[in-house]
Amino acid sequence: MNFEMTEEQVMIFDMARSFGEEHIAPHAQEWEAAGTIPKTLWPQIAELGFGGLYVSEDYGGSGLTRLDATLVFEALAMSCPAVGSFLSIHNMCGGMIDKFGSDETKAKWLPDLCSMDKVFSYCLTEPGSGSDAAALRTRADRTNDGYRLNGTKAFISGGGYSDAYVTMVRTGEDGPKGISTVVVEDGSEGLSFGALEKKMGWLAQPTAQVQFDDCFVPAGNLIGEEGNGFRYAMAGLDGGRLNIAASALGGAQNALDLTLAYMGERKAFGKPIDQFQGLQFRLAEQEVKLQSARTFLRQAAWKLDQGAADASKFCAMAKLYVTDAAFDVANQCLQLHGGYGYLADYGIEKIVRDLRVHQILEGTNEIMRVIIARQMLAERG
Secondary structure (H helix, E strand, O other), X not given: OOOOOOHHHHHHHHHHXXXXXXXXHHHHHHHHHHOOOOOXXXXXXXXXXXXXXXXXXXXXXXXXXXXXHHXXXXXXXXXXXXXHHHHHHHHHHHHHHHHHOOHHHHHHHHHHHHXXXXXXXXXXXXXXXXXOHHXXXXXXXXXXXXXXXXXXXXXXXXXXXXXXXXXXXXOOOOXXXXXXXXXXXXXXXXXXXXXXXXXXXXXXXXXXXXXXXXXXXXXXXXXXXXXXXXXXXXXXHHHHHHHHHHHHHHHHHHHHHHHHXXXXXXXXXXXXXXXXXXXXXXXXXXXXXXXXXXXXXXXXXXXXXXXXXXXXXXXXXXXXXXXXXXXXXXXXXXXXXXXXXXXXHHOHHHHHHHHHHHHOOOOOHHHHHHHHHHHHHHHHO
């Protein structure tokens, strides 16, 4: 087994990290205070090929692997997990359209998605259906020329900010087989948004309810076939879980890098605190966690790229393990900063706040345990 990145992968990682250091990190605190990310950032990111990472080159995408994509999100999150994670949601939408859309659908949406002339959000969760996603209630009733949507989506990253919303709706019976996927464009009749949510972290990323009140959607905005939307949504989440794990990993790595620098400068009892063996043990433990998480994540991404039968289980395991490990590392880094870690100026408390939600979204880590255990039981025989 070869664990070494290829020259191209090293280039992808370095390019993303350099971009983040120049164009994201200097503004991260400012964007957090403003509660939004300037839309002028996205075309710059798209110029690097990051707008449609695993979209076919025929439609303006980069055609990269899921493993390649995790490198991008890990690198960008070193500058700001909130920005990197928002881009991962946009790319999840692109992956779904590229994989399940017709040629006509791809031609309609993907060029603007890849250039990031249009920013896309993913709408699955509702106020009454989070972990039980198949219980969603937002309805799409057929008309002569499309659908009329009624319902509400909750916790939507980019709600009121994005240009298009890949939305899971109920077109048929209860349960997963009655769900379809449509694209709702900003400005559509009957589309509105709730107030911006007040959150613990990801403050730079606008989050709001997306509301449909007899919202008209043309028939051509259907992705794939009616009744397959839940399958599309779950397939998108496999890759999304890897990306969210990668973003958590990048944030935690940045926290550890900042902590290493701080401990070399901070003195106590006449010497730098990195010379105390007890604190060196703490550093070693965090390094082991991050390196093992990185290896596990890349194995899971490789399995998804290969179409392995157990890829979904490994994506769930990686999401569970990496996000838990990353939050613990960031939290330990805050502790190693002492009182300074609690101050915004040092950047550590922001990382801790940002990474906490990675254990919840794209399927809570409790649901990851359910997925893992069910597949273990299914494989038992």
